Amino acid sequence: MNNPLTILGIAGSLRKGSYNRAALRTAQQLVPDGARIEAFDLDGIPGFNQDEEAHPPAKVTQLKARIRAADAVLLVTPEYNYSIPGVLKNAIDWASRPYGDSAWDGKPVAIMGVSVGFAGTARAQYHLRQVFVFLNMFPLNQPEVMIANAAERFDAQGNLTDENSKKLIRRLLEALVRWTQHHERGRQAASA
Numbered sequence: 001m002n003n004p005l006t007i008l009g010i011a012g013s014l015r016k017g018s019y020n021r022a023a024l025r026t027a028q029q030l031v032p033d034g035a036r037i038e039a040f041d042l043d044g045i046p047g048f049n050q051d052e053e054a055h056p057p058a059k060v061t062q063l064k065a066r067i068r069a070a071d072a073v074l075l076v077t078p079e080y081n082y083s084i085p086g087v088l089k090n091a092i093d094w095a096s097r098p099y100g101d102s103a104w105d106g107k108p109v110a111i112m113g114v115s116v117g118f119a120g121t122a123r124a125q126y127h128l129r130q131v132f133v134f135l136n137m138f139p140l141n142q143p144e145v146m147i148a149n150a151a152e153r154f155d156a157q158g159n160l161t162d163e164n165s166k167k168l169i170r171r172l173l174e175a176l177v178r179w180t181q182h183h184e185r186g187r188q189a190a191s192a
């Protein structure tokens with residue numbers, strides 16, 4: 001385990017004024033002592049092509065290395081058409097290949113998300129949880145951070161101002177740190 005414990009934060013939006021990118025920046029400020037969140041930007045990752053999975057584009061190689069070097073992952077997802085945005089699913093698919101060389105295997109992961117609608121990305125988050133089953137990732141169950149009605153919770157500069165949302169993000173990060181430590185202890189016990 002890294003010291004400080006390292007969480008790789010990935011937002012599933014490329015939009016400059018993205019609420020989810022802003023929420024990831026907020027999470028970086030709220031992370032508990034002894035941990036840090038490094039952000040990885042998905043901009044520049046091409047559409048997945050299985051012909052290239054053995055020799056992927058440089059950005060995908062970087063993504064896989066950053067996932068492997070991290071102790072845990074934090075996915076900050078928008079919801080598109082009741083599901084995972086293509087840009088995030090595409091990155092997940094690239095980093096899961098070739099078969100047998102997935103960077104996600106065994107990683108503790110937490111999810112949060114922001115939408116302008118009332119459901120706060122719930123449907124996208126549950127689709128992600130289904131994907132984690134095949135990837136053999138270890139999702140944190142609670143707290144669920146589903147930030148709805150984004151326009152009311154961010155200021156004009158795109159900063160998350162809603163105190164309840166910030167409290168929830170802080171609790172999520174504290175729980176992710178404990179969850180990651182728990183897995184690390186299990187891994188060490190299994191290899192002793």
Ligand SMILES: Cc1cc2nc3c(=O)[nH]c(=O)nc-3n(C[C@H](O)[C@H](O)[C@H](O)COP(=O)(O)O)c2cc1C
Pocket residue numbers: 013014015017018019020021078079080081082083114115116117118119120121
């Ligand atoms: C293609 C598309 C599909 C969307 N589908 C949903 C949806 O299913 N549920 C929802 O709450 N918002 C939906 N939205 C609105 C998003 O919540 C909103 O665009 C949000 O700002 C996206 O996150 P971002 O600000 O991080 O880019 C959709 C937006 C787009 C562009």
